[in-house]
Amino acid sequence: xAGVSQSPRYKVAKRGQDVALRCDPISGHVSLFWYQQALGQxxxxxxxxxxxxxxxxxxxxxxxFFAERPEGSxxxxxxxxxxxxxxxxxxxxxxxxxxxNQPQHFGDGTRLSIL
Amino acid sequence: xxxxKQSPQSLIVQKxxxxxxxxxxxxxxxxxxxxxxxxxxxxxxxLIAIRPDVSxxxxxxxxISFNKSAKQFSxxxxxxQPGDSATYFCAxxxxxxxxxxxxxxxKLIIKP
Numbered sequence: 483x484a485g486v487s488q489s490p491r492y493k494v495a496k497r498g499q500d501v502a503l504r505c506d507p508i509s510g511h512v513s514l515f516w517y518q519q520a521l522g523q524x525x526x527x528x529x530x531x532x533x534x535x536x537x538x539x540x541x542x543x544x545x546x547f548f549a550e551r552p553e554g555s556x557x558x559x560x561x562x563x564x565x566x567x568x569x570x571x572x573x574x575x576x577x578x579x580x581x582x583n584q585p586q587h588f589g590d591g592t593r594l595s596i597l
Numbered sequence: 598x599x600x601x602k603q604s605p606q607s608l609i610v611q612k613x614x615x616x617x618x619x620x621x622x623x624x625x626x627x628x629x630x631x632x633x634x635x636x637x638x639x640x641x642x643x644l645i646a647i648r649p650d651v652s653x654x655x656x657x658x659x660x661i662s663f664n665k666s667a668k669q670f671s672x673x674x675x676x677x678q679p680g681d682s683a684t685y686f687c688a689x690x691x692x693x694x695x696x697x698x699x700x701x702x703x704k705l706i707i708k709p
Contacts (some may be wrong), residue, residue, distance in 0.1 A: 486640070513695060524686050524699035525641065538696075573640050582690030583629040583648070586697065588640030 484508060484591035488574050490502045494595045495564050503592045507576030514557050515571040515586060516549055525573055532580055533556060543568075564596045601689050603700030612706050616674040617705045620687035623668065627689040631697070632661065632672050635684045644685070645672070677707045 483542040487506040495501050507514050510534055517525035518541075527541040533554040542549070546564075551557040561568055571591040602621045610616045620630075626650055633641035647654045647661040647670065654661045660673040674681055688699040 515695075522702070524702050525697075526699075527696055530695055537606045575640075577635075580695065582695045582697070585631070585643045585646070585691045588642065589631075590638065590640045 486574055486576055486587050487504075488527055488572075488589035488592050490592060491590065492593050492595075494597060496597050497564060497566060499564055499596075500560065500562045501594065503560070503561075503572050503594070505557045505574030505576075505589060507555065507557070508513075508578075508587055509555075511576035511578050511586065511587075513577040513580055513586075514551055515575040516557070516559050517575065518543075519571045519573055519591070521570075528559070529556055561594075566596050569596045574585070601687060601698050601700045603687050603703060604704060606701070607704040607706070609676045609706045609708060612679060613679060614677050616672075616677045616681065616705055616707070618672045618685055618687070618705070619669065620671065620689075620700050621667075621669045622689050622698075622709075624689070624691075624698075625668070626691050626693075627698075628692055629690045630661070630663065630670050631688050631690075632659075633686045633688065635686065635702075641686060674705075675706075679707045679709050681705060682707045 489504045514531040516528040519525045530538040531551040546562045550559045573591045575586040575588045631646035632644045635645045639652040656676045664668045684702045688697045
C-alpha cells in the first residue's frame with residue numbers, strides 16, 4: 483500500500499534486551515516523526531527527521547533511545563537495555579514537506595511489551 | 598503555555614445525535630488545528646483541520662468551530678453513527694515549528 487508501514491506490529495522483549503523498530507514512510511515524504519503512545523494517552527513526540535537529518539531529538543526519554551534515517555527514507559528506532567517503562571505503542575508518521583501545518587500520516591504502530 | 602486541553606475524556610451519544618468535543622489552547626502562535634481519529638490498534642488518522650483565519654470548516658458530517666478570541670475550538674459530528682466510535686484527538690501546531698501538541702483524547706461511543 484501507499485501508507486506508512488511499521489514493523490514489527492508487536493514486540494515482546496525481556497527487560498535488558500535491545501529492540502529495533504522499523505518505519506517505512508510514504509515514498510517522497512521529507513519529514514518523519516516518531517511518537518510514543520501510552521495506553522489511554524495521546525501521542526508524545528520523540529524525535530523528528532527532515533530527510534536524513536535528525537533535527538530534534540528532545541523528546542527521547544533517555545540516552546537508551548536512538549533513532550536514525552540514514553538515506554532519508556526508512557527509519558529505525560532503537561531502544562537499548564529496555565526497561566518496563568518503555569512498554570508503549572511506538573508510532574511513526576511522515577509528511578510530504580516541512581512545517582508544522584502539514585498533515586501527518588501515521589502508521590499503525592509497534593506495540594512494545596517489556597517483561 | 599504549550600498545552601492543549603481536551604474535554605470530555607469520554608462521551609456516549611445515541612445514534613443520530615450530535616457529538617461535541619472541545620479543546621482549548623494557550624499559545625496564540627498556534628496557527629494549525631487538526632483533529633485526528635484513532636481506532637483501537639490503528640494509528641491516528643487526520644479527520645479535519647482548520648486555520649485561525651476561518652471560524653468554521655465543514656467536511657461531510659464533521660465540522661470544526663473555531664473561536665480565536667476564546668482560544669477554543671471544537672469538533673461536531675452530526676448524525677453520529679456506531680462507526681464513529683473511536684478516540685478523537687485535537688492538536689495544535691505552528692508553521693514555524695513541526696511539533697504537534699496533542700490533547701489527551703476523547704473516547705467516543707455511539708450507542709445504536
